[in-house]
Amino acid sequence: xxxxxxxxxxxxxxxxxxxxxxxxxxxxxxxxxxxxxxxxxxxxxxxxxxxxxxxxxxxxxxxxxxxxxxxxxxxxxxxxxxxxxxxxxxxxxxxxxxxxxxxxxxxxxxxxxxxxxxxxxxxxxxxxxxxxxxxxxxxxxxxxxxxxxxxxxxxxxxxxxxxxxxxxxxxxxxxxxxxxxxxxxxxxxxxxxxxxxxxxxxxxxxxxxxxxxxxxxxxxxxxxxxxxxxxxxxxxxxxxxxxx
Amino acid sequence: xxxxxxxxxxxxxxxxxxxxxxxxxxxxxxxxxxxxxxxxxxxxxxxxxxxxxxxxxxxxxxxxxxxxxxxxxxxxxxxxxxxxxxxxxxxxxxxxxxxxxxxxxxxxxxxxxxxxxxxxxxxxxxxxxxxxxxxxxxxxxxxxxxxxxxxxxxxxxxxxxxxxxxxxxxxxxxxxxxxxxxxxxxxxxxxxxxxxxxxxxxxxxxxxxxxxxxxxxxxxxxxxxxxxxxxxxxxxxxxxxxxx
DNA sequence: GCAAAAGTGTTGCTATTACACCCATGC
DNA sequence: GCATGGGTGTAATAGCAACACTTTTGC
Numbered sequence: 102x103x104x105x106x107x108x109x110x111x112x113x114x115x116x117x118x119x120x121x122x123x124x125x126x127x128x129x130x131x132x133x134x135x136x137x138x139x140x141x142x143x144x145x146x147x148x149x150x151x152x153x154x155x156x157x158x159x160x161x162x163x164x165x166x167x168x169x170x171x172x173x174x175x176x177x178x179x180x181x182x183x184x185x186x187x188x189x190x191x192x193x194x195x196x197x198x199x200x201x202x203x204x205x206x207x208x209x210x211x212x213x214x215x216x217x218x219x220x221x222x223x224x225x226x227x228x229x230x231x232x233x234x235x236x237x238x239x240x241x242x243x244x245x246x247x248x249x250x251x252x253x254x255x256x257x258x259x260x261x262x263x264x265x266x267x268x269x270x271x272x273x274x275x276x277x278x279x280x281x282x283x284x285x286x287x288x289x290x291x292x293x294x295x296x297x298x299x300x301x302x303x304x305x306x307x308x309x310x311x312x313x314x315x316x317x318x319x320x321x322x323x324x325x326x327x328x329x330x331x332x333x334x335x336x337x338x339x340x341x342x343x344x345x
Numbered sequence: 346x347x348x349x350x351x352x353x354x355x356x357x358x359x360x361x362x363x364x365x366x367x368x369x370x371x372x373x374x375x376x377x378x379x380x381x382x383x384x385x386x387x388x389x390x391x392x393x394x395x396x397x398x399x400x401x402x403x404x405x406x407x408x409x410x411x412x413x414x415x416x417x418x419x420x421x422x423x424x425x426x427x428x429x430x431x432x433x434x435x436x437x438x439x440x441x442x443x444x445x446x447x448x449x450x451x452x453x454x455x456x457x458x459x460x461x462x463x464x465x466x467x468x469x470x471x472x473x474x475x476x477x478x479x480x481x482x483x484x485x486x487x488x489x490x491x492x493x494x495x496x497x498x499x500x501x502x503x504x505x506x507x508x509x510x511x512x513x514x515x516x517x518x519x520x521x522x523x524x525x526x527x528x529x530x531x532x533x534x535x536x537x538x539x540x541x542x543x544x545x546x547x548x549x550x551x552x553x554x555x556x557x558x559x560x561x562x563x564x565x566x567x568x569x570x571x572x573x574x575x576x577x578x579x580x581x582x583x584x585x586x587x588x589x
Numbered sequence: 590g591c592a593a594a595a596g597t598g599t600t601g602c603t604a605t606t607a608c609a610c611c612c613a614t615g616c
Numbered sequence: 617g618c619a620t621g622g623g624t625g626t627a628a629t630a631g632c633a634a635c636a637c638t639t640t641t642g643c
Contacts, residue, residue: 109353110428110454154452158428182426182456184354184402208398210354210454212426260504279621296624297606320620321613523594540597541633564594565640 106151108204111211112161113149113247114177115254116170118220118234119271121280124287125220125234126251127169131244132230133193133200142193146244147251148232149211162214169232171224176217176270180257181250184210188246197244215254217270237287262288266307269328275311277323278302307332350395352448355455356405357393357491358421359498360414362464362478363515365524368531369464369478370495371413375488376474377437377444386437390488391495392476393455406458413476415468420461420514424501425494428454432490441488459498461514481531506532510551513572519555521567522546551576 116127128145135141148169152161162177186208189198195205225232237255242248261267268284269276282298285291302308307329315322360371372389379385392413396405406421430452433442439449469476481499486492505511512528513520526542529535546552551573559566 107353107452109351152428155430157430158426158454179426182402182423184396184456186399186401208351210402210456212428212454260508264504277622294607295622296608299623300625301605315614315622317615318621319615321622323622521595538633538635539595540635543596544598545632559595559641561642562594563642564592565596567595 104151106153108151108207109209110152111149111209112152112158112165113147113183113211113213113250114162114165114169115147115213115215115251116166116218117215117237117254117258117271118218118223119280119284119287120220120234121283122287124237124271124284126237126240127223127225127232128235128240128243129169130231130233131193131197133197141196144193144242144244145235145240147247151209152212158212162212162216166216169225170218172218172222176267177214178216178257178261179212179214181213181253182210183213183246183250184208185246191245194245211250213250213254215258217258217267219271219273221273259289266328266330266333272328275313275325275327277315277325279323281308281326306336348395350397352395352451353453354396355393355453356396356402356409357391357427357455357457357494358406358409358413359391359457359459359495360410360462361459361481361498361502361515362462362467363524363528363531364464364478366527366531368481368515368528370481370484371467371469371476372479372484372487373413374475374477375437375441377441385440388437388486388488389479389484391491395453396456402456406456406460410460413469414462416462416466420511421458422460422501422505423456423458425457425497426454427457427490427494428452429490435489438489455494457494457498459502461502461511463515463517465517503533510572510574510577516572519557519569519571521559521569523567525552525570550580 118125118127127148129148130143131146132143133141148165150161150165150168152158153164156164158179159177162179163173166175166177167173188211189195189205189209198205220234225234240248240251243251258267262285268281268288271284272280278299279295281302282293282295285298286293308326309329309332311325311327313325315325362369362371371392373392374387375390376387377385392409394405394409394412396402397408400408402423403421406423407417410419410421411417432455433439433449433453442449464478469478484492484495487495502511506529512525512532515528516524522543523539525546526537526539529542530537552570553573553576555569555571557569559569
């Protein structure tokens with residue numbers, strides 16, 4: 102490969118997207134066809150790429166995200182680095198790497214990032230390979246060691262969302278409390294009592310009600326809220342706690 | 346270099362040691378002498394080494410720890426990866442790398458691990474370079490980007506110790522409650538009320554009193570306790586919480 | 590006998606849990 | 617008018633914070 106990248110270093114992004122109901126992950130199709138057109142295998146992987154010379158790891162992750170979703174300035178966080186010498190030694194991995202002109206014998210270290218977006222704000226725009234949202238709960242296996250990377254990303258997200266205002270990264274700017282609650286439920290895999298949740302939220306100064314309600318819903322329209330980062334920064338104490 | 350290592354990949358270990366009073370970090374002296382014997386500079390760095398071919402990242406960290414402290418089977422955790430293209434571009438770093446036969450132009454990614462030991466159980470045995478414990482609070486600057494790595498390690502330790510039984514890794518097998526309390530105080534940088542602390546501890550099943558007291562102390566001898574990992578594993582709920 | 594750290598309980602306050610019914614809208 | 621999700625309060629309990637004095641040992 103002569104694309105200005107470092108052969109043994111890559112970044113993989115676990116892109117989490119919330120769609121008002123479930124937590125999704127953006128995956129690429131990994132389809133290998135034989136010369137005669139028959140499909141040798143077809144499965145899915147995370148979005149990733151080799152790191153470029155001169156690019157920081159954060160920049161590399163941001164670039165990958167931009168290329169895949171068209172989005173910039175979105176939440177990205179490094180969570181773990183995967184470097185087992187045999188992590189790319191499975192048969193499919195080797196075949197795939199050969200097919201794209203990478204040496205399957207090279208030991209590649211991959212730095213894991215996760216990012217948080219709202220699915221509706223994303224125009225999945227990766228043309229080379231089909232990018233698609235998958236319900237997290239229905240993902241069973243992935244190419245390479247990407248299932249392991251995904252598991253670790255989810256763990257990191259679960260830990261971090263309890264003490265940091267990450268939930269808002271998964272929501273549109275204006276959201277309802279039910280959607281906010283749903284995020285904690287699907288991310289942490291728990292059920293939360295609606296009244297207790299709202300009681301807690303009402304004590305939080307940076308979740309502010311707007312003078313606006315939902316439109317065109319076939320039920321009582323919900324109050325819309327926004328997250329004020331200004332108020333958060335100004336009032337944050339060390340003990341942010343959203344653990345249920 | 347021909348030592349079977351990967352030129353652009355290293356592991357740096359932040360070795361935290363508790364001495365019943367403060368939190369310490371094990372550092373190496375980085376001293377560069379000119380041909381005429383004069384010292385060009387002398388400062389300190391974390392313990393680190395390049396990753397070997399065929400070695401996992403965890404194995405690499407464990408090896409570094411073993412070489413430096415003589416200890417195996419101790420707590421080690423990967424916390425962050427540092428890969429800025431210019432992280433080794435400071436003057437001293439370049440001079441040093443040249444002096445040990447590494448190419449200062451190579452972009453090196455370093456995977457950060459922290460480990461937890463009790464200073465009394467360590468025979469600092471690194472002979473090539475002088476290894477020494479330093480009071481965490483008195484470390485101002487370090488070689489390379491190691492101060493940044495140290496800061497991030499401390500942050501990771503602070504986060505993790507609140508919800509995981511890490512404190513015991515910093516203590517000898519038999520310890521007093523005052524020592525346990527001190528760990529939370531120095532790691533988190535807070536003060537804790539003795540009675541409230543003991544009340545909490547007494548509700549924790551896996552901190553078990555022994556039939557033994559301190560010996561030869563010139564004050565009322567304290568009850569000794571141990572941590573039972575068995576009981577911890579058997580009784581752990583999702584909500585371990587040692588945040589004060 | 591004094592210096593040093595160990596050990597011990599109570600009270601007020603705050604936060605958490607559990608729980609059930611009416612409301613506004615679109616169709 | 618019915619289906620859908622929105623919105624609301626109370627009481628009991630558990631956990632947390634603040635606080636001061638006596639005990640045991642070595643020297």
